[in-house]
Amino acid sequence: MQKIKRHHEPVNHKASKKLKLVTDEEKEEDAEDETHFHEFDNPVPWQKIEAEGLDCDYALLFSKEEADILFSKLEEEVVYVTGEEAQVQVFGKVYNIPRKQATYGDAGLTYTYSGVKRLACPWTPTLEHIREVVTKNTGQTFNFVLVNRYKDGLDHMGEHRDDEKELDPLCPIASVSLGAARDFIFRHRDSRGKHSHQNFEPVKLELAHGSLLLMNSPTNKFWYHSLPIRKKVTLPRINLTFRRIVMSGKKEHQIN
């Protein structure tokens, strides 16, 4: 197992600059600095999760009461895709996705996932609210969210990397979990399959109700992740992965 270090600073440098006690001199300097983030007034205790090529931050972002309300609101608001849209093609074969999925985001954005192109629906009030809280606590902006709903522990997500060309590779993927706690496993790309030539230990986490996992660059280059079947889990879970999509896969076309 990998070591998880606790740290109590916000996750980016712009933010940490604002969260320490500042002297008057520093305040004057800050007044000239356009990149200050006074809204970082609600720091959460982050845990650092690190391994070779893996850099994540984990925090409980919402209290149980807040997370319960958000879960119920999302159950009312989110409309999941059905029919052919709820299927994927892998090596030419069509499969039903073993969970429900929906995509929301800024107007006109699309995201291609396992060969399927999805158009973003307009933000719902609750998704917009959660996006704002994530931005406040990370300093990162997001223009898209992939929603996955797992009815119980039989619903799952196979091993993959979030390395699609539309994603800004330097923007972390912010994964908010609501509902049943589920195991989440990272596996290094060189430790997969029979012919793996390296022996990296997998990194295993439990994603709690109300938590936020930030997958920072270069995690998605080197590590695959999955949400395996857990037969003992009987309750549903909703996961939101906030992403920053760039129009053509090139940074200069960034939308947000």
Ligand SMILES: O=C(O)CCC(=O)C(=O)O
């Ligand atoms: O539900 C989860 O935590 C996994 C989500 C995920 O891997 C993804 O959206 O790429």
